[in-house]
Amino acid sequence: MVQGSCLCKAVRFEITGETTGIGMCHCSLCRKVSGVASNASLIAGRDRFRWLSGEDQITRFALPSGWGTWRCAVCGSPLPQLMPQGGAYWVPAGLLDGDPGVRVEGHIFVCSKAPWDEIRDGTPQWVEGIGSERLR
Numbered sequence: 229m230v231q232g233s234c235l236c237k238a239v240r241f242e243i244t245g246e247t248t249g250i251g252m253c254h255c256s257l258c259r260k261v262s263g264v265a266s267n268a269s270l271i272a273g274r275d276r277f278r279w280l281s282g283e284d285q286i287t288r289f290a291l292p293s294g295w296g297t298w299r300c301a302v303c304g305s306p307l308p309q310l311m312p313q314g315g316a317y318w319v320p321a322g323l324l325d326g327d328p329g330v331r332v333e334g335h336i337f338v339c340s341k342a343p344w345d346e347i348r349d350g351t352p353q354w355v356e357g358i359g360s361e362r363l364r
């Protein structure tokens with residue numbers, strides 16, 4: 229079990245049981261919403277995810293394409309969000325307050341990484357999503 233929270237702690241959540249490993253997404257959209265070179269996240273099944281507080285503080289933004297971000301209305305931190313298929317939550321790994329027990333498994337959308345972004349760990353790199361062409 230691991231808990232997570234936003235910067236101001238208004239929004240808190242808990243994950244019980246297994247999650248995926250952590251993926252580092254270098255796509256241009258993730259770079260915009262995170263402000264950093266790649267967005268560290270994991271996926272937790274909806275039945276394993278529970279809001280502890282602040283669910284009423286969630287603001288949602290979406291592009292016309294439907295791609296979007298959930299944020300804390302108080303502090304602006306990115307928050308876990310229900311994935312389009314509805315069966316799981318996408319969880320920003322930086323929000324976790326404890327050790328989720330999983331580690332970085334690889335990098336995705338490496339084809340669109342920033343020119344100044346150098347990936348130095350030895351984990352797999354994919355051109356787009358996991359299962360696309362491997363770069364290494």
Ligand SMILES: [Zn+2]
Nearest residue numbers: 234236300303
């Ligand atoms: Zn907050």
Ligand SMILES: [Zn+2]
Nearest residue numbers: 253254255258
């Ligand atoms: Zn991305």
